[in-house]
Amino acid sequence: MICFELLNDYSHICIHGFSEKSDGNFSFQPPRDPGSARSSWEKASVKLGFDIKQVVRPGQVHGDRILSARPEHALVPVGESGILEGYDGTMTAQPGICLTGVFADCVPVFLLDPVNKVISLVHSGWKGTVARIVVKAVRQMKRQYGSKTRDLVGVIGPCICREHYPVSGETAGLLRAVCGNQQDRFLKPAGQDAWHADLAGIVSWCMMDAGISETNIAISGLCTLCDQGRFFSHRGEGADTGRMAAFLALVS
Numbered sequence: 001m002i003c004f005e006l007l008n009d010y011s012h013i014c015i016h017g018f019s020e021k022s023d024g025n026f027s028f029q030p031p032r033d034p035g036s037a038r039s040s041w042e043k044a045s046v047k048l049g050f051d052i053k054q055v056v057r058p059g060q061v062h063g064d065r066i067l068s069a070r071p072e073h074a075l076v077p078v079g080e081s082g083i084l085e086g087y088d089g090t091m092t093a094q095p096g097i098c099l100t101g102v103f104a105d106c107v108p109v110f111l112l113d114p115v116n117k118v119i120s121l122v123h124s125g126w127k128g129t130v131a132r133i134v135v136k137a138v139r140q141m142k143r144q145y146g147s148k149t150r151d152l153v154g155v156i157g158p159c160i161c162r163e164h165y166p167v168s169g170e171t172a173g174l175l176r177a178v179c180g181n182q183q184d185r186f187l188k189p190a191g192q193d194a195w196h197a198d199l200a201g202i203v204s205w206c207m208m209d210a211g212i213s214e215t216n217i218a219i220s221g222l223c224t225l226c227d228q229g230r231f232f233s234h235r236g237e238g239a240d241t242g243r244m245a246a247f248l249a250l251v252s
């Protein structure tokens with residue numbers, strides 16, 4: 001289980017974690033074993049100290065909708081049917097609720113407002129990145145919970161690195177549109193009509209564009225495909241591979 005230094009500084013406000021292969025598979029989707037997934041969720045709740053009965057889990061449809069989660073959104077038990085359809089992010093100011101998501105290459109984003117005590121967890125694959133879901137999360141935190149961007153802290157967890165993430169010219173064009181003046185930094189040519197895209201870099205750029213201070217942003221730098229001993233990787237191992245989970249909860 002990975003914890004991030006920047007969020008460890010706020011351990012009196014929130015608990016967080018990002019699982020490794022050794023923590024098990026967290027996906028209930030066939031052909032994986034639901035029993036082993038359930039056991040992974042239960043073990044993680046014990047290890048990190050969140051309540052398994054207060055888990056909120058978005059369906060992750062590569063969209064840009066973010067649910068403001070309340071206790072009634074918690075899934076009991078956490079299972080294959082237990083997802084909140086249509087959302088790729090969640091946020092809450094309610095202590096105890098555990099925001100979660102499952103990942104295998106896409107970008108996990110942890111957001112914390114330590115002043116107003118608000119958290120958000122976002123799934124940003126290339127489509128979510130093009131839709132600027134992280135910017136929408138920041139705006140929603142401001143609008144619904146009164147967060148100030150100067151207070152926000154953001155962490156980008158393990159995801160696929162630029163070297164391992166070739167995209168088509170069409171996808172590169174869509175990503176370029178959200179890179180501001182940093183296009184050449186985040187998109188590198190990789191042959192005919194192919195580019196290497198730095199999703200973590202683009203998401204961090206979007207966070208700064210939304211007003212978060214550079215010093216309040218951390219990128220794990222860990223690649224899910226580079227390190228397949230440690231992580232499941234969709235591009236490295238195929239769609240049937242397992243999923244890691246991200247966890248974020250305000251301390252009760």
Ligand SMILES: [Zn+2]
Pocket residue numbers: 160161162163164223224225226227
């Ligand atoms: Zn890599």
